[in-house]
Every structure is written in structure tokens, then in C-alpha cells.
Amino acid sequence: MSTYIPESLRNQIADKDKARCCYCLTSEANSGIPMTHDHIQPISQGGKTCFENVCLACRSCNEFKGDSTQAIDPLTGETLSLFNPRTQVWFEHFAWSPDFTRVEGLTGIGRATVVRLRMNNPVIIVARKRWVVSGWHPPAD
Numbered sequence: 001m002s003t004y005i006p007e008s009l010r011n012q013i014a015d016k017d018k019a020r021c022c023y024c025l026t027s028e029a030n031s032g033i034p035m036t037h038d039h040i041q042p043i044s045q046g047g048k049t050c051f052e053n054v055c056l057a058c059r060s061c062n063e064f065k066g067d068s069t070q071a072i073d074p075l076t077g078e079t080l081s082l083f084n085p086r087t088q089v090w091f092e093h094f095a096w097s098p099d100f101t102r103v104e105g106l107t108g109i110g111r112a113t114v115v116r117l118r119m120n121n122p123v124i125i126v127a128r129k130r131w132v133v134s135g136w137h138p139p140a141d
Contacts, residue, residue, distance in 0.1 A: 003049050004038055012051055013037065020139065021058040022085035023065070024119045030136035031127065040084055042067040055085045059123060061117045068107055071116035075110035083113040087091045087117050101128040 005013075020027040023037060026072070028035045038057035041047030044067050070079050083093050093110035094103050103119045105111030114120065131137035 003037075003039070003043060005049060005054065006019065009049070009054070010037070012056055013056060016051075016081050017056040017085075018139075020056065021061055022055040022090075023057055023061040023083065023113065024124065025090065025139050026035045026058045026061075026124070027139065028056075028058075031058075033057075033060075036062045038062045038065065040086060044053060045069065048107065052086050060121065060132055061119065064118045068116055071112035073112045074115055075111055076108060078108060078132060080101075080108045082116060083095060096138050100127075100132050101125050 017035075018027075019029055019035065022038075026033055028113070028126065035056040036059055037054050039047045039049070040053050040055060043049070047053050068082060070081055072078070073080055083090075083118070088109070093105065093107045093113070095106055097104055101120075102125065103114055104112045128137055
């Protein structure tokens with residue numbers, strides 16, 4: 001289901017999210033991968049179209065997230081909420097692997113989100129290797 005997002009809200013989101021995926025930090029400018037607008041709390045579950053509930057997500061993260069708001073932490077087996085980019089800090093829940101090609105979950109929320117969104121799928125790993133060589137990855141902040 002496509003939801004209308006006013007241009008002013010689109011601009012606010014693009015500015016705040018630095019034109020990159022709030023989950024895997026893929027940059028649209030460097031990767032050429034188009035960003036989509038993700039409802040953190042899906043509309044189907046009562047989520048609203050407002051700044052606090054919409055963020056940029058790459059097509060891959062958005063599609064794998066779908067209507068999910070929770071996932072299982074592979075370490076503990078506990079069901080946890082997915083990472084919320086509007087209320088949580090990326091670097092508190094995630095880190096880059098030593099070669100910068102994999103997102104590693106530091107917390108249960110981080111691990112559950114990495115698994116649910118398939119943030120380390122083989123296609124993105126290959127792309128990240130190229131981005132590292134080109135000096136585009138990882139993001140500085």
C-alpha cells in the first residue's frame with residue numbers, strides 16, 4: 001500500500017536521514033540504490049505518516065522488514081522490538097565488522113534487526129566491499 005507523503009515531510013526526512021538508509025546506512029548518493037519511506041510502526045498496525053514514524057530505508061531493508069515490528073534475538077531467543085531510528089542511536093545497537101562489510105548487532109535489538117532485515121545478505125556484502133575500496137564506506141558518522 002502506497003501512502004502519500006507531503007513534500008515538506010519528504011524533505012525533512014531526507015535532511016535528517018542524510019539521504020541514506022536508517023537501518024544499514026547505505027547511501028543513495030554513493031550506491032545508486034534508491035531509498036524508500038518506511039513506516040517504523042506500519043500503517044496496518046496503526047502507524048501514522050509523520051516525522052516520528054517515517055524514515056528512509058533502502059529497498060532491501062524495507063522489503064525484508066515488511067510489516068514487522070519485532071524479531072527474535074538469535075543469541076537469546078527473546079522476541080524484541082526492531083531498531084527504531086527515530087528514538088534510538090545506530091551506534092549503540094550496531095557496529096561494522098573489521099572489514100566494514102557486515103553490520104553486527106551489539107544488543108538484542110541490534111541482532112534481531114540485523115537478522116530480520118537481512119542486513120548482511122550476499123548482494124549487499126559484495127557491494128560494501130566495492131564501496132570500501134572506493135572510499136565511500138563506512139559513513140563517517
